[in-house]
Amino acid sequence: MSDATPPQPMDEQRDRIRSRLAGASHLLCCLDFDGTLAPIVDDPDAAVPTAANEAAVATLAATSSVTTAIVSGRALADVRQRIDGPKTYAGNHGLELERGESVAVHPVARKRAAKIERVCTALETALEHVPNTRIENKRLTGTVHVRSVPPALRPIVEHLTTAVVDRFGGDVLEISTGKRILEIGPSIPWGKGNAVGLIDADMPPRTVPIYIGDDVTDESAFRTVEPKGIGIRVGDDEPSAASCRLDAPDDVATFLEWLGSVGVDSLERNRTRTRSPDGRSRTGIYSRPDTRSTAGTRSNADTTRIDEIRSS
Numbered sequence: 001m002s003d004a005t006p007p008q009p010m011d012e013q014r015d016r017i018r019s020r021l022a023g024a025s026h027l028l029c030c031l032d033f034d035g036t037l038a039p040i041v042d043d044p045d046a047a048v049p050t051a052a053n054e055a056a057v058a059t060l061a062a063t064s065s066v067t068t069a070i071v072s073g074r075a076l077a078d079v080r081q082r083i084d085g086p087k088t089y090a091g092n093h094g095l096e097l098e099r100g101e102s103v104a105v106h107p108v109a110r111k112r113a114a115k116i117e118r119v120c121t122a123l124e125t126a127l128e129h130v131p132n133t134r135i136e137n138k139r140l141t142g143t144v145h146v147r148s149v150p151p152a153l154r155p156i157v158e159h160l161t162t163a164v165v166d167r168f169g170g171d172v173l174e175i176s177t178g179k180r181i182l183e184i185g186p187s188i189p190w191g192k193g194n195a196v197g198l199i200d201a202d203m204p205p206r207t208v209p210i211y212i213g214d215d216v217t218d219e220s221a222f223r224t225v226e227p228k229g230i231g232i233r234v235g236d237d238e239p240s241a242a243s244c245r246l247d248a249p250d251d252v253a254t255f256l257e258w259l260g261s262v263g264v265d266s267l268e269r270n271r272t273r274t275r276s277p278d279g280r281s282r283t284g285i286y287s288r289p290d291t292r293s294t295a296g297t298r299s300n301a302d303t304t305r306i307d308e309i310r311s312s
């Protein structure tokens with residue numbers, strides 16, 4: 001599916017997803033948080049997943065044929081305490097990655113954290129007279145929230161933010177946009193798609209990766225999973241690298257429930273079929289895969305960079 005094609009409504013894509021799962025033994029289900037599991041709200045601290053999404057994620061996370069991962073622009077520690085169950089979390093748009101007991105932080109982002117701190121502190125002062133501006137310091141990145149700022153004042157916030165980032169970040173920090181936010185982060189070619197690529201590279205053979213997200217920062221992840229897997233854009237009919245569309249977090253829950261029942265049944269049937277009489281898998285679905293490249297922007301050099309520093 002090309003970047004310029006609007007994603008198709010899920011009802012029209014269900015058969016394609018069903019047939020993709022029919023050829024698979026494992027599912028990688030990567031989920032964005034805000035706008036996908038949790039409805040967008042004015043106060044970022046108040047964002048919570050819908051009850052149905054919380055339950056559906058718990059079910060998938062407890063299913064052995066599914067690896068469930070949360071991939072968020074929020075700090076890892078923040079998103080982790082908002083949705084429980086999965087063993088895999090990517091925070092700060094993939095700059096930090098928790099898999100089981102191990103946490104990897106992109107080393108360049110780690111080095112630039114002091115600059116993010118200075119920028120966030122300077123922004124508190126620079127924007128203190130603009131009503132309802134909110135600075136979210138996420139350690140590796142920072143977010144300026146303008147959702148509750150009067151529209152006429154938003155260009156001023158943008159101007160002041162650019163000036164502060166230029167002054168304290170030079171060319172090592174950059175500003176990107178999201179839903180009513182300005183995101184400040186290290187200027188490195190790394191995003192959610194790279195994190196999803198790393199997670200997918202650890203999956204057993206015959207894994208179908210699915211990524212569900214609602215914002216521009218999710219586009220790199222859609223490019224990583226498509227066309228081997230399925231990208232699902234939530235909420236609008238913007239052109240997207242995702243092939244499918246769902247309207248809102250409530251529809252995400254319905255789809256995840258379907259995956260947890262019909263989808264998982266199909267995976268389980270394939271796993272049973274490929275096992276030898278002693279119950280072992282003939283296709284080696286529990287063994288480590290060879291290094292496989294995933295469609296998308298990930299390069300081997302990028303993989304090495306985030307993997308080389310690990311701390312708990």
Ligand SMILES: O=P(O)(O)OC[C@H]1O[C@H](O[C@H]2O[C@H](CO)[C@@H](O)[C@H](O)[C@H]2O)[C@H](O)[C@@H](O)[C@@H]1O
Nearest residue numbers: 033034040041042044047072073147179180181
């Ligand atoms: O990748 P995500 O998990 O979707 O995180 C993206 C950003 O989400 C949060 O901001 C967004 O949600 C807020 C609460 O609904 C809303 O007030 C804001 O306008 C949205 O942009 C979060 O606060 C950011 O740190 C994330 O980068």
